[in-house]
Amino acid sequence: MSKLNTTDERDDARGAEQDTRELSEAGAQLSTAPVEERPEREAGLPAMGVVGWIRWFWRQLTSMRVALILLFLLSLGAIPGSLVPQNSVDELKVLLFKNAHTTLTPIYEKLQLFDVYSSVWFSAIYILLFVSLIGCIVPRSLQFVGQLRSRPPHAPKRLTRLPAYTTWRTEAEPEQVREAALALLRKRRFRSHAVGDAVAAEKGYLREAGNLIFHVALIVMLVAFATGSLFKFQGGKLVTEGDGFSNTLTQYDDWKPGSLYDADSLVPFSFTLDDFVGTYEKTGPQRGTARTFEARVTYSEGAYGKDKKGVIKVNEPLVIDGTKIFLISHGYAPAVTVRDGKGKQVFKGAVPLLPRDANITSSGAIKVMDGYRDKNGKRDQLGFNAFFVPTFAGAGSGDMLSQFPGAENPVLALNALHGSLGVDSGLPQNVYQLDTDKLKPFKDADGNNLKQRLAPGETMQLPDGAGSITFDGVEEWASFQISEQPAAGWALGGAIAAIAGLAGSLFIQRRRVWVRAVRGADGVTVVEMAGLGRSESAKLPEELLGLAVALNDVAPTAPDPQPGPDPVPGQGPATESVAEPGPGPDVPAAATAEGAEK
Numbered sequence: 001m002s003k004l005n006t007t008d009e010r011d012d013a014r015g016a017e018q019d020t021r022e023l024s025e026a027g028a029q030l031s032t033a034p035v036e037e038r039p040e041r042e043a044g045l046p047a048m049g050v051v052g053w054i055r056w057f058w059r060q061l062t063s064m065r066v067a068l069i070l071l072f073l074l075s076l077g078a079i080p081g082s083l084v085p086q087n088s089v090d091e092l093k094v095l096l097f098k099n100a101h102t103t104l105t106p107i108y109e110k111l112q113l114f115d116v117y118s119s120v121w122f123s124a125i126y127i128l129l130f131v132s133l134i135g136c137i138v139p140r141s142l143q144f145v146g147q148l149r150s151r152p153p154h155a156p157k158r159l160t161r162l163p164a165y166t167t168w169r170t171e172a173e174p175e176q177v178r179e180a181a182l183a184l185l186r187k188r189r190f191r192s193h194a195v196g197d198a199v200a201a202e203k204g205y206l207r208e209a210g211n212l213i214f215h216v217a218l219i220v221m222l223v224a225f226a227t228g229s230l231f232k233f234q235g236g237k238l239v240t241e242g243d244g245f246s247n248t249l250t251q252y253d254d255w256k257p258g259s260l261y262d263a264d265s266l267v268p269f270s271f272t273l274d275d276f277v278g279t280y281e282k283t284g285p286q287r288g289t290a291r292t293f294e295a296r297v298t299y300s301e302g303a304y305g306k307d308k309k310g311v312i313k314v315n316e317p318l319v320i321d322g323t324k325i326f327l328i329s330h331g332y333a334p335a336v337t338v339r340d341g342k343g344k345q346v347f348k349g350a351v352p353l354l355p356r357d358a359n360i361t362s363s364g365a366i367k368v369m370d371g372y373r374d375k376n377g378k379r380d381q382l383g384f385n386a387f388f389v390p391t392f393a394g395a396g397s398g399d400m401l402s403q404f405p406g407a408e409n410p411v412l413a414l415n416a417l418h419g420s421l422g423v424d425s426g427l428p429q430n431v432y433q434l435d436t437d438k439l440k441p442f443k444d445a446d447g448n449n450l451k452q453r454l455a456p457g458e459t460m461q462l463p464d465g466a467g468s469i470t471f472d473g474v475e476e477w478a479s480f481q482i483s484e485q486p487a488a489g490w491a492l493g494g495a496i497a498a499i500a501g502l503a504g505s506l507f508i509q510r511r512r513v514w515v516r517a518v519r520g521a522d523g524v525t526v527v528e529m530a531g532l533g534r535s536e537s538a539k540l541p542e543e544l545l546g547l548a549v550a551l552n553d554v555a556p557t558a559p560d561p562q563p564g565p566d567p568v569p570g571q572g573p574a575t576e577s578v579a580e581p582g583p584g585p586d587v588p589a590a591a592t593a594e595g596a597e598k
Contacts, residue, residue, distance in 0.1 A: 067129065070132055074122075080116055084108065084113045126222070133219050137216060137219070140211075152192065152200040154195040159528045163541075165531075168557045170555040172554070177517035177525060180554040181515035197516055199516075200512070202513075207505055207510045209501075214505060217494045220490055223487070228486055232257070232258045232261065235481070236252065237480050238352055240350045240477040241276055241477070242475070243273060246269075247267060269299060269305070269321070271297045271300075273297055273477075274298055279291045295312040295327050296311055297310050312327045326480060326483070327480060328481045330477060331477055336349070338368050346370075346467075350475040353388050359389075361388075364433075365431070365434045367421055382417070388412050388413070389410070391408045392411035407476075413452070414451065415449060419439040421434070450463065454471035455471065514528075514531075530544075
């Protein structure tokens, strides 16, 4: 007896091992992830050579784990690019930061934190991520193509071991059941075929397709960003009402091209700022909040294009042959007229001033560099520190501030100086500030520095017949960003494709279904249905149940077999009786009846 038990246990173990192997084969290739071969290193084998280490490094670099780590490092590396001023964005802010943080500046410069996106370490992460994604996608794509060309595997021997399983008996023929199952699965968009006594079907290939689309989209985005950084350009121009701009390199106030951009490829166009319209809320808790910012322009495309009217709004740029013109800021430009001691006009125009707060309190400088002569006829230069408020609340002590951003009560405060402005040295200087090293202030009658507040139409007289400056009125200026960003459409398309692919890889489940129909020992067909998914999901049993219900309509459940009546002593056996299995071999029902008669 013990020997029989041992044999049975060995057979059960072999059967379990075979079932495990069949289930592994049935569930294989539900993922396109490359299988890493990890042979156990036996004692005495030589160490890996250079080629072996290169292969190991390549396997590590192209693994999904390393790709995620590099993507995380890339996101971390972008943080200082957002917190620390960048030379590629605003060199003036970088200079101010360096002057204010003398201790951190040397450290930041060594770490290239003022040029994060062009630094060596950021470029290294970027390139490694690019190579990692390509090395990961190529084998997965080839494997996925192979899976699309192959057929679902045959059914495991024991379907009862699968996570979703159902069975019933039917009087339909096995061939009829298999044909109905094949038609049903194809109708439900399963890729299916008959294999032996079963039908194998598979569905959910869009999951792996979405996964590959997501990774390909990442590569497209990386290429688009790299192309945009190398071949882009971005420039700024401040234009006062009535003035214009022509798209040539010398017209830009600031110019930031990509490293491979050719300035000769600038799109020819021009525009004139006809009017800037800015409206603000005048009452209520939101008083002073901007309601309308519009730059109304007249523009022409090409060297001899016809004039066209256009309106540039915030986040609504004017697009000319791929070049976008954005409205980014605005302010006020007081119009002044400067005359010398003989009454000759030496300067007339609107001077843009920089806003300092939300109510557009502005400051700047007015420089008269040429044409001015003092009372003795000697050439000289004039400079005025200007402070402007669009809505002045009235005279009082303290600083002069604006109470509303609209120009309802404009006042211009001036501080007059004369001497050398320093512009003849050839060194660049800030147009909104005066270099007072070689300037002397004018004095009033009391010996104090000459200062005066002017309303529109008022004039400030310089002492000793040195001339005058008149506040003529207020005009507005608008600052524009002109940029060309190639491959922006590819970056947008890559982002959309990445989101769609990620959604498909997360919400679509790849699964396999098998339907087996065989004739039982009693002649009744036994139908088995089972399903296997890539991951656990509550929808797989529900889907299998729906398929089973639909197939049951074609192959309905057979009635349970009814046992016949008990034999009466002295009579022959009942014709429809069924032999009950006993502990030993089955005994024919007729033999049992003959023994009872004897």
